[in-house]
Amino acid sequence: MLAIVGHNVVTMRCVFRDDLAVRSSLIIDFFRCQEGKTALHFATNDDAYGVAKLLLDVGADLDAPDEVVVGVTPLRLAVQNQNLNVLQIFLNHHQLVATPERQDFSGAVLLLAVDYEAEEVLQFVVENEYAPVTVCNASGESLLHRAILRRSPQLMELLADLD
Secondary structure, three states: OEEEEOOEEEEEEEEEEOOEEEEEEEEEOOOOOOOOOOHHHHHHHOOOHHHHHHHHHOOOOOOOOOOOOOOOOHHHHHHHOOOHHHHHHHHHOHHHHHOHHHOOHHHHHHHHHHHOOOHHHHHHHHHOOOOOOOOEOOOOOEHHHHHHHOOOHHHHHHHHHHO
């Protein structure tokens, strides 16, 4: 099977047993396309659950920034576009949660969700108990404080309801 995602090539050889595809080998080209995006950027943007999971399993970098639009990572895209399927993969991915740099990965996702006013993401993360609504950033600002700074009554109400 061959899939071309942007200018990144994902090649997979499959063996079929009883109409089920069994993966036998995998080659992924992580080079960026002319737009500065990786394959994980495209998978996240298109809400392609299976492709995103496969890319993470073989070591794709969740924090790889877009080289054209500075600071746009696959994680930011998932939150901004409220792609809950892909976001769930990111939240469940054991290597991301277990690293010292990511001690509070789910809390960082909640802070991003407030920044992007992504109500579905806030609700999903809190209701599925990935992180509590009482999360604060390094400056001590709570989610509610950040929602007040954004002047978003909808977010303030949602956060109060989730608390």
